[in-house]
Amino acid sequence: MRNSVIFSIICVVVTLLQSCMPKTSVMPVAHGNPGDIIVVMSNENWQAEAGDSIRAIFSEFCPNLPYEQPIMDVHQIPYDKFVEINQLHRNIIFFERIAGQETGVVNVENDKYARNQVFVRITAANQTSFVKALCEKRDYLQKLFLTADRDRYINSFGKSRNEVAEKQLADTFNISITLPSLYRIDEFLENFSWISYETKKTTNGIFVYEYPLTDTTNLSVEQIIAMRNKVLQKNVPGGREGSYMTTETKFDYPSIETIMHNGTKTAVVHGMWKMHGDFMGGPFVSYSKIDEARQRVVCVEGFVYEPNAPVRDKIRNIEGIIYTYSLR
Numbered sequence: 001m002r003n004s005v006i007f008s009i010i011c012v013v014v015t016l017l018q019s020c021m022p023k024t025s026v027m028p029v030a031h032g033n034p035g036d037i038i039v040v041m042s043n044e045n046w047q048a049e050a051g052d053s054i055r056a057i058f059s060e061f062c063p064n065l066p067y068e069q070p071i072m073d074v075h076q077i078p079y080d081k082f083v084e085i086n087q088l089h090r091n092i093i094f095f096e097r098i099a100g101q102e103t104g105v106v107n108v109e110n111d112k113y114a115r116n117q118v119f120v121r122i123t124a125a126n127q128t129s130f131v132k133a134l135c136e137k138r139d140y141l142q143k144l145f146l147t148a149d150r151d152r153y154i155n156s157f158g159k160s161r162n163e164v165a166e167k168q169l170a171d172t173f174n175i176s177i178t179l180p181s182l183y184r185i186d187e188f189l190e191n192f193s194w195i196s197y198e199t200k201k202t203t204n205g206i207f208v209y210e211y212p213l214t215d216t217t218n219l220s221v222e223q224i225i226a227m228r229n230k231v232l233q234k235n236v237p238g239g240r241e242g243s244y245m246t247t248e249t250k251f252d253y254p255s256i257e258t259i260m261h262n263g264t265k266t267a268v269v270h271g272m273w274k275m276h277g278d279f280m281g282g283p284f285v286s287y288s289k290i291d292e293a294r295q296r297v298v299c300v301e302g303f304v305y306e307p308n309a310p311v312r313d314k315i316r317n318i319e320g321i322i323y324t325y326s327l328r
Helices: 001-019 049-058 127-136 136-157 165-173 221-237 312-323
Strands: 036-040 075-076 091-097 105-110 119-124 184-189 192-200 204-210 244-247 255-261 264-277 282-291 296-305
Touching: 001 049, 036 049, 036 244, 049 075, 049 127, 049 136, 091 136, 091 192, 105 127, 119 127, 119 136, 119 296, 127 136, 136 282, 136 312, 165 184, 165 192, 165 204, 192 221, 204 221, 221 244, 282 312, 296 312
Parallel strands: 036 075, 036 091, 091 119
Antiparallel strands: 105 119, 184 192, 192 204, 204 296, 244 264, 255 264, 264 282, 282 296
16 A cells, blocks of 8 residues: 555656656658759749849759769749648748838758758748849859768768778778778779779779878879879779770860868869770769878779769769878
8 A cells, every 4th residue: 555655746747847848859850862852832933034144053964973973953843732642841942922121131040840851941022033042053053962961971971880890991091981881892902992892783883092201292183093093903903904094185174172071171173084995984083181290192083884874973982981081
């Protein structure tokens, strides 16, 4: 009897404590395919200059791809369709009319309806102000959504990693990199490593290699291509006798950008690879860093091979892996 009374008192106390605690809810995770943006505006505006301006910004063709693909895929919905399932999309642009607002304003709200979501609200009195605000932020918005997709890739890698391969690369090349568990080391030499993830249709590959730093090293696109071709001719043979991987420079010349990445000046090259003596090819991306302490250049690059298929998102996925690379 006494135990029953004590138990009843405990239950009452617990119930009272729970009623006093603030109610919390877990925010859902944003959904949607990489490279997708939902645009919320009226059908009338979508068919007019407002829609034209968005298509002009995000429907530009990506460079260094075997097939023409836009930078992002945009999908318009009217306001009455902006219900919960669409509110949880990963990338959203929302056009809000505010009468009397002389100039358009672009506001970014991260995680508005879901985690890992980018919500861009553009307020303007009319289409003209909307278009002006959008065009002024053209480069910023492109980079915003591309960076968000890259960071989502990186976040997903951390959930399942090949830590054995990561340590092997760290011990040999003195670098840090996050490798998804699906990737396996195919070849491991003193100054060259080949890591890949293959399916029936696709080959996703990563190369890690180094070469000596000299007085003439400048990390120009020409120099990076020359060293790349030399390394790959030696280490990446094709299926036909005498064939090997090299760089396409005649029909699609690689582009280069120099950035500060993980504390080191880095040359980022996007281009197309091909097989000398064969008919294979696809996109690649490389990150080259000068390691002054060890007097060397370290290059981590990735490539995709999937014939007769769009590969924009696959090469971006691989670039997400490479983006985790840093010198130790």
